[in-house]
Amino acid sequence: MSERPYHHGDLTQALISHGLDAARTGGPAAISVRELAKAAGVSATAPYRHFDSLEHLVAAVAQQARELLATRMLTAMDAVDLADPRERAWTRLSACGRAYVEFALAEPGWFATAFHSCQVAPTRPDSPDPWTLLSQTLDELDQLGEVHPALADSATTIAWAAVHGLSGILAGTQPGSLEAEAALRDVLTGVQRALRAERRD
Amino acid sequence: MSERPYHHGDLTQALISHGLDAARTGGPAAISVRELAKAAGVSATAPYRHFDSLEHLVAAVAQQARELLATRMLTAMDAVDLADPRERAWTRLSACGRAYVEFALAEPGWFATAFHSCQVAPTRPDSPDPWTLLSQTLDELDQLGEVHPALADSATTIAWAAVHGLSGILAGTQPGSLEAEAALRDVLTGVQRALRAERRD
DNA sequence: GTGGTATGTTAACACCGTCAACACAGTATT
DNA sequence: AATACTGTGTTGACGGTGTTAACATACCAC
Numbered sequence: 001m002s003e004r005p006y007h008h009g010d011l012t013q014a015l016i017s018h019g020l021d022a023a024r025t026g027g028p029a030a031i032s033v034r035e036l037a038k039a040a041g042v043s044a045t046a047p048y049r050h051f052d053s054l055e056h057l058v059a060a061v062a063q064q065a066r067e068l069l070a071t072r073m074l075t076a077m078d079a080v081d082l083a084d085p086r087e088r089a090w091t092r093l094s095a096c097g098r099a100y101v102e103f104a105l106a107e108p109g110w111f112a113t114a115f116h117s118c119q120v121a122p123t124r125p126d127s128p129d130p131w132t133l134l135s136q137t138l139d140e141l142d143q144l145g146e147v148h149p150a151l152a153d154s155a156t157t158i159a160w161a162a163v164h165g166l167s168g169i170l171a172g173t174q175p176g177s178l179e180a181e182a183a184l185r186d187v188l189t190g191v192q193r194a195l196r197a198e199r200r201d
Numbered sequence: 202m203s204e205r206p207y208h209h210g211d212l213t214q215a216l217i218s219h220g221l222d223a224a225r226t227g228g229p230a231a232i233s234v235r236e237l238a239k240a241a242g243v244s245a246t247a248p249y250r251h252f253d254s255l256e257h258l259v260a261a262v263a264q265q266a267r268e269l270l271a272t273r274m275l276t277a278m279d280a281v282d283l284a285d286p287r288e289r290a291w292t293r294l295s296a297c298g299r300a301y302v303e304f305a306l307a308e309p310g311w312f313a314t315a316f317h318s319c320q321v322a323p324t325r326p327d328s329p330d331p332w333t334l335l336s337q338t339l340d341e342l343d344q345l346g347e348v349h350p351a352l353a354d355s356a357t358t359i360a361w362a363a364v365h366g367l368s369g370i371l372a373g374t375q376p377g378s379l380e381a382e383a384a385l386r387d388v389l390t391g392v393q394r395a396l397r398a399e400r401r402d
Numbered sequence: 403g404t405g406g407t408a409t410g411t412t413a414a415c416a417c418c419g420t421c422a423a424c425a426c427a428g429t430a431t432t
Numbered sequence: 433a434a435t436a437c438t439g440t441g442t443t444g445a446c447g448g449t450g451t452t453a454a455c456a457t458a459c460c461a462c
Contacts, residue, residue: 008410029230033450043411045451050409054450115369148394154387157367161388162359165366168316169358186355187362193349194395212440234419244442246420251440255419 012050012060014040019061020068023113030109031058058116063127065114068107070128073099077137089141094188096137097163100130101184104167105175111167134160141195148197155195162191213251213261215241220262221269224314231310232259259317264328266315269308271329274300278338290342295389297338298364301331302385305368306376312368335361342396349398356396363392 008014018039022030033054034044051057076099082088104111135156141147147155166187173180219240223231234255235245252258277300283289305312336357342348348356367388374381 011409032448034448044449045412046410048451117373151387151391151394154384154391157370157384157387158363158391161366161370161384162363162391163366164369165362165364166358168365168369169362172318183355183358183362186352186358190352190355190359190363190395193352194391233417235417245418246443247441249420 008040008042008046011040011042011046015047015050015057016060016064019057020064020110023058023061023065024107024109027109028058028062028113028116031061031113033057055117058113062113062116065110066130067127068110069100069103069114070130070133072103073130073133074128075099077133086144086146089137089144089146090192093137093141093159094192096134097159097188097191098184100134100163101167101170101187102175104171105173105177105180108171111171115164131156131160134163138195146197147195151195158194159191162187162194212241212243212247216248216251216258217261217265220258221265221311224259224262224266225308225310228310229259229263229314229317232262232314234258256318259314263314263317266311267331268328269311270301270304270315271331271334273304274331274334275329276300278334287345287347290338290345290347291393294338294342294360295393297335298360298389298392299385301335301364302368302371302388303376305372306374306378306381309372312372316365332357332361335364339396347398348396352396359395360392363388363395 015036018036019031021039022032022035031054033047036057037044037047040046047057051060073096076095077092080088080092080095082091138147138155138159142152142155151158166183170177170180170183216237219237220232222240223233223236232255234248237258238245238248241247248258252261274297277296278293281289281292281296283292339348339356339360343353343356352359367384371381371384
């Protein structure tokens with residue numbers, strides 16, 4: 001029965017994981033240096049060997065929360081299986097936005113943490129990131145000529161703002177809510193109407 | 202030289218005002234019961250005669266922050282002076298959204314406080330409120346037949362989500378930033394494209 | 403082996419939210 | 433007018449927090 005060794009092994013990740021646990025129910029404000037240290041079975045000030053301050057710690061938790069969100073967006077997009085490339089691209093965009101909002105509804109604590117100090121620019125450019133994911137999806141549409149030419153550069157901003165804003169508004173509502181689902185559909189069609197090239201078919 | 206009387210007079214509003222001062226620079230996290238009490242020249246626990254908890258106190262500050270925002274939106278909308286009713290209504294909508302985003306840029310602390318625990322529903326239905334303001338503006342457009350019929354009920358949600366989301370994304374950026382201005386114009390035109398009835402003129 | 407470095411520990415400080423008990427002032431009741 | 437009551441402010445205390453400084457332990461390189 002090995003006694004716990006003096007050195008933890010991977011305290012950094014352990015603190016972040018327990019931080020995700022705490023933030024899941026209580027949001028970023030529930031992240032506490034001392035509590036995370038206790039959860040990791042370590043003294044109250046040990047985290048300061050891995051993070052400069054509480055703020056840096058929650059920033060690391062926020063980073064991983066964003067990665068969680070990006071993963072869900074990615075799997076939702078990959079589940080789209082349609083033959084027509086145009087239809088497929090639009091559906092992938094909707095799946096992207098839908099996963100975003102549903103994440104905010106199902107995990108409001110994580111969502112609030114992810115964009116707590118809202119510096120959208122990812123600190124780790126190699127890790128999956130919601131913004132670049134959305135941007136890539138819109139590039140697919142743009143290359144198919146589906147995006148209105150005047151909005152090509154701003155499409156990501158428009159779509160992101162709509163989806164992010166709806167998430168913030170609905171955050172805390174129960175996921176099964178009918179009005180939430182209706183609002184989601186409204187915003188998704190609104191984004192489509194805003195972005196699509198005006199072709200008469 | 203009258204000594205400070207035993208009773209403050211209007212501690213409730215004094216605490217909220219100092220709370221607005223604190224939140225302006227530090228956001229909702231900067232609001233502290235003890236600090237506000239000290240700022241009001243009163244003992245540390247006196248605020249508890251007026252607010253049940255810190256959370257109730259920041260909720261009151263958030264309420265007034267929302268009223269500040271609503272006031273700016275209102276003055277921006279009232280500054281629109283155009284003859285053509287359709288043009289006027291659309292411009293009022295843009296002014297509404299522009300004031301919203303510019304408030305978030307100019308006063309990120311207040312903005313973060315205003316939507317801290319994002320229950321959009323105003324506790325005081327008689328006070329000016331950003332949501333109803335936007336809703337009324339869209340009603341003007343709808344009565345002119347400018348809003349696409351299929352989106353009449355969801356127009357407020359779409360516009361609100363776009364503007365609110367952009368504000369959250371840009372919050373913290375310096376107000377004069379060119380990219381912020383560009384993003385704002387993009388989103389405003391995107392909202393207009395999403396909402397307007399498709400008439401060919 | 404020895405020194406250096408990374409990591410973990412203890413003790414302490416200042417601050418915070420909150421409660422209980424008490425003190426003062428104005429207001430209503432008799 | 434005297435009294436009781438209610439609203440408001442005060443003091444003191446408790447447990448919790450972030451953070452620093454000084455010290456201890458384990459690993460790693462030479």
